[in-house]
Amino acid sequence: MPTGYTAYIEDGEITKGKDFLLKCARAFGACIDMRDDSLSVDIPAELKPSTYHKEALERAYLELEKYKTMTLEEAQNILDEDYINNQKSCRESIIKNSQIQERYSKVRKEIEDWTPPTSEHYNLKKFALEQIDISMNHNMEDYYKKELVKPKKTAEEYITTMIEGAADNIKYHLKNWNEEVKRTDERNKWINDLRDSLK
DSSP states (O other): OOOTTTHHHHTTSOOSHHHHHHHHGGGSGGGGGGTTSOTTSOOOSSOOOOOHHHHHHHHHHHHHHHHHSOOHHHHHHHHHHHHHHHHHHHHHHHHHHHHHHHHHHHHHHHHHHOOOSSGGGHHHHHHHHHHHHHHHTTOOHHHHHHHHHSOOOOHHHHHHHHHHHHHHHHHHHHHHHHHHHHHHHHHHHHHHHHHHHTO
16 A cells, blocks of 8 residues: 555656655755645755744834833823723633633542442543642632732832843844744755756
8 A cells, every 4th residue: 555655656646756755855954844734745946944933022112112212101001901801800700710620620539439340440540630639739719819819019010020031022023034034945945956857
């Protein structure tokens, strides 16, 4: 039975070693991102870098400028709205979290009370209890209660924090954009070397 790759030889679509090598190259090196694409898609003449970090970098520069020019009044308005929304969200989350914990406790008790029909079923019970315990240990109630009493930042603190965050984002995305461009150049060289070797 042919593989996804050898099916092209079997059906006669590929008759040359170099064409088969180009199909197989998708699972290696520069073409590894194409491994899940349809094999009918050819390796492009040139790979382009992902623009994710470039676009994020541009947004970070805009944010930095926005926060550098933000007035204290604008910052205070944002803080006041965020504070009200956060307080409401925390209260709702405490109630929801309590309901979830009650459901976990009820189901856990029922599983604890269950007697497995055979020794082969004990691991099922153990596994089910472990899964519930893992979930119950992620009880966020303490976090939400701390958030409720956390003092509101001042407008100055808010602007400073946001400027620092934007500057960190610029540094992060600039580094990653440069690495993406370099990686793409290396991948293009790998593909070109492969093609040159098959001429």
